[in-house]
Amino acid sequence: MAPNAVGERRRLLRADFPAFLTALRERGYRVVGPTLRDGAIVLGEIRDETDLPIGWTERQDAGTYRLVRRDDAAVFGYTVGPHSWKKYLFPPRERLWSAVADGTSFRLEPDAAEPVADAFLGMRACDLAAVRISDRVFDRTAPDPGYHGRRRRTLRIAVQCGGAAPTCFCTSMGTGPGVGSDHDLALTEIVDPGPHRFLVEVGSEAGAAVLDRVPTEPAGAADVAAAEAAVARAAAEVGRHLDPAGVRELLLDHPDHPRWADVARRCLSCTNCTMACPTCFCSTTEEVPSLAGDRTEKWRRWDSCFNLEFSQVHGRPVRQSGLSRYRQWLTHKLASWHDQFGSSGCVGCGRCITWCPVGIDLTEEVRAIRADPTAVAPPEAAP
Amino acid sequence: MPDPVRPSLAVWKFASCDGCQLTLLDCEDELLPIADRVEIATFHEATSRAVDGPYDVSLVEGSISTPDDAVRIREIRARSRLLVTIGACATAGGIQALRNFADVEEFRRVVYARPEYVRTLATSTPISAHVPVDFELRGCPIDKGQLLEILGAVLAHRAPNLPTDSVCIDCKRRGRVCVTVAHGTPCLGPVTHTGCGAICPGFHRGCYGCFGPAEGANPAGLLPKLETLGMAPPAVERLFQTFTAAAPAFRAAGEAARARGGRP
Ligand code: SF4
Ligand code: SF4
Ligand code: SF4
Ligand code: SF4
Numbered sequence: 307m308a309p310n311a312v313g314e315r316r317r318l319l320r321a322d323f324p325a326f327l328t329a330l331r332e333r334g335y336r337v338v339g340p341t342l343r344d345g346a347i348v349l350g351e352i353r354d355e356t357d358l359p360i361g362w363t364e365r366q367d368a369g370t371y372r373l374v375r376r377d378d379a380a381v382f383g384y385t386v387g388p389h390s391w392k393k394y395l396f397p398p399r400e401r402l403w404s405a406v407a408d409g410t411s412f413r414l415e416p417d418a419a420e421p422v423a424d425a426f427l428g429m430r431a432c433d434l435a436a437v438r439i440s441d442r443v444f445d446r447t448a449p450d451p452g453y454h455g456r457r458r459r460t461l462r463i464a465v466q467c468g469g470a471a472p473t474c475f476c477t478s479m480g481t482g483p484g485v486g487s488d489h490d491l492a493l494t495e496i497v498d499p500g501p502h503r504f505l506v507e508v509g510s511e512a513g514a515a516v517l518d519r520v521p522t523e524p525a526g527a528a529d530v531a532a533a534e535a536a537v538a539r540a541a542a543e544v545g546r547h548l549d550p551a552g553v554r555e556l557l558l559d560h561p562d563h564p565r566w567a568d569v570a571r572r573c574l575s576c577t578n579c580t581m582a583c584p585t586c587f588c589s590t591t592e593e594v595p596s597l598a599g600d601r602t603e604k605w606r607r608w609d610s611c612f613n614l615e616f617s618q619v620h621g622r623p624v625r626q627s628g629l630s631r632y633r634q635w636l637t638h639k640l641a642s643w644h645d646q647f648g649s650s651g652c653v654g655c656g657r658c659i660t661w662c663p664v665g666i667d668l669t670e671e672v673r674a675i676r677a678d679p680t681a682v683a684p685p686e687a688a689p
Numbered sequence: 690m691p692d693p694v695r696p697s698l699a700v701w702k703f704a705s706c707d708g709c710q711l712t713l714l715d716c717e718d719e720l721l722p723i724a725d726r727v728e729i730a731t732f733h734e735a736t737s738r739a740v741d742g743p744y745d746v747s748l749v750e751g752s753i754s755t756p757d758d759a760v761r762i763r764e765i766r767a768r769s770r771l772l773v774t775i776g777a778c779a780t781a782g783g784i785q786a787l788r789n790f791a792d793v794e795e796f797r798r799v800v801y802a803r804p805e806y807v808r809t810l811a812t813s814t815p816i817s818a819h820v821p822v823d824f825e826l827r828g829c830p831i832d833k834g835q836l837l838e839i840l841g842a843v844l845a846h847r848a849p850n851l852p853t854d855s856v857c858i859d860c861k862r863r864g865r866v867c868v869t870v871a872h873g874t875p876c877l878g879p880v881t882h883t884g885c886g887a888i889c890p891g892f893h894r895g896c897y898g899c900f901g902p903a904e905g906a907n908p909a910g911l912l913p914k915l916e917t918l919g920m921a922p923p924a925v926e927r928l929f930q931t932f933t934a935a936a937p938a939f940r941a942a943g944e945a946a947r948a949r950g951g952r953p
Binding site (some may be wrong): 343344345346348369370371372373388393398399502571572573574575576577578581582590593595596597598599607608610613614615626628660661663664 | 719722726812837840841844845849850853854855857858861862863864865866867869870871872873876878879880893902903905906907909910911913914
């Protein structure tokens with residue numbers, strides 16, 4: 307059997323990691339992954355390993371995020387930041403088509419852009435789960451050509467978490483921190499006990515073709531044991547919990563629970579949770595004609611159920627109150643998503659908790675409703 | 690009579706700084722095709738020509754702050770097919786609406802050497818408080834892209850694309866790192882009307898709210914956060930009561946901040 311066959315486990319020394327990045331480029335991929343920018347770990351192009359947040363981690367909790375130095379030189383020693391991979395698969399703004407005037411008719415212009423094959427370096431288990439969900443979402447009526455075109459070209463290089471954030475709850479949603487099998491390559495970083503190295507699991511032929519160009523050795527029992535210990539440490543560190551049992555019925559059966567009014571007082575309808583969420587997929591389209599009127603473009607951009615205009619029907623929004631908009635978001639994500647796409651819409655990444663400017667925490671909202679599902683609002687105080 | 694092929698455009702000024710009108714001149718590359726396709730009937734910043742109208746489109750800058758203004762805006766409305774207000778002054782009363790909460794007589798005596806020459810109203814009010822308005826462009830100043838959007842829409846006889854969402858959605862679409870969450874910087878983005886392209890967070894500053902409240906905004910929900918970030922209630926009150934002090938949602942937020950310990 308070839309040394310890098312699907313299912314094989316290899317040891318990649320930290321010193322050979324630059325060769326791995328080179329191999330990705332030689333195979334024709336644009337490498338995108340975690341990088342430091344403006345006080346956070348975001349996703350961007352990785353030209354060489356100095357673009358990675360080596361030796362950095364973050365401290366995050368509801369409504370707050372701060373970069374902090376690690377006391378080691380781990381390459382992947384952090385969890386998820388404000389960006390998710392959806393920004394590549396389902397870009398915030400995407401031109402669907404363009405047309406030029408042609409006499410009294412028009413002519414569609416072919417898209418001249420060369421398709422790019424991305425290598426997503428550093429996808430977490432929750433990120434892989436989010437892409438599994440998005441694959442179904444963008445295939446519901448007909449396959450979305452933009453999404454699925456990019457998705458087919460993408461190489462998924464997972465990293466198993468060796469630590470978790472207080473906002474993580476993948477263990478509740480059954481999505482992590484260990485990765486399953488839907489990756490092209492999966493890395494687990496082992497800093498200690500040395501030498502600094504990665505356990506690499508080969509998940510696909512495309513992944514094997516990259517690894518063939520990189521010096522690796524067969525993984526030993528110590529490598530496998532250290533990787534398992536890292537994932538166990540992450541699972542133990544997971545800071546939040548959401549009991550998924552019966553949550554669909556809990557939310558759908560209690561649309562008048564007083565907690566909805568309570569969260570509506572705190573919620574700003576600012577859309578940050580939906581923008582940061584790796585599975586939120588709502589969009590709107592707009593026509594962008596040239597001023598001269600001789601050509602036009604159709605663009606799709608991210609939209610959100612927190613926007614008033616989003617539920618506009620016959621010139622009036624259906625969901626006028628902040629209450630109805632937050633309730634729409636949470637019940638879609640955790641309840642009616644099951645009916646629509648056959649799973650929960652939440653993978654437990656915690657982004658919506660951290661990047662909500664006022665720190666609204668969906669796990670807390672669900673817990674409050676579950677604590678007393680049949681609660682009714684106290685009667686209005688007498689004037 | 691208006692030329693059916695070349696719609697006529699008029700630009701009017703009320704109480705304002707001219708910054709919004711100048712945005713039109715700032716559209717250097719785009720202005721030539723516009724000049725070709727519209728007849729600029731009245732635009733004191735660019736030409737001394739004046740036409741009595743009627744006008745296909747009137748862009749109105751500034752707020753109503755004198756008795757004469759209140760009469761003139763009615764005349765303009767009567768001579769305009771579409772009336773578009775541009776900027777924080779025209780859409781919300783502007784910074785000068787701070788007078789709405791103060792004693793204008795006292796201002797007049799303190800500021801002017803010959804106060805008897807100053808004929809002014811006690812309030813600075815948006816154009817929409819006086820006449821019906823077809824479209825509004827928010828901001829101090831307005832965004833060039835939005836101005837071109839509305840002119841393009843008029844030329845193509847289509848509805849303009851002017852979203853009413855929060856600044857945050859554009860901040861996130863642009864992949865910016867949230868200054869509130871990641872730096873602890875107070876930002877009005879969550880409650881402010883979009884349109885600027887989230888400029889301030891792009892420069893690591895908090896949004897100052899110059900586009901006024903977003904549709905359906907909940908500024909009261911932001912007050913505790915601004916205080917947690919270290920802003921004293923008087924500073925919070927000032928933040929809401931600057932560019933669009935008289936916009937109802939921001940006015941209420943300023944008053945709520947005052948109730949929590951704002952300016953005496
Ligand atoms: S939610 Fe789980 S998989 Fe995702 S970053 Fe946190 S620990 Fe890793
Ligand atoms: S709802 Fe929140 S925790 Fe769940 S996937 Fe979306 S951002 Fe992550
Ligand atoms: S839950 Fe938080 S992030 Fe989401 S809309 Fe409300 S305030 Fe914004
Ligand atoms: S920086 Fe301001 S505008 Fe941007 S997401 Fe944060 S709160 Fe919203």
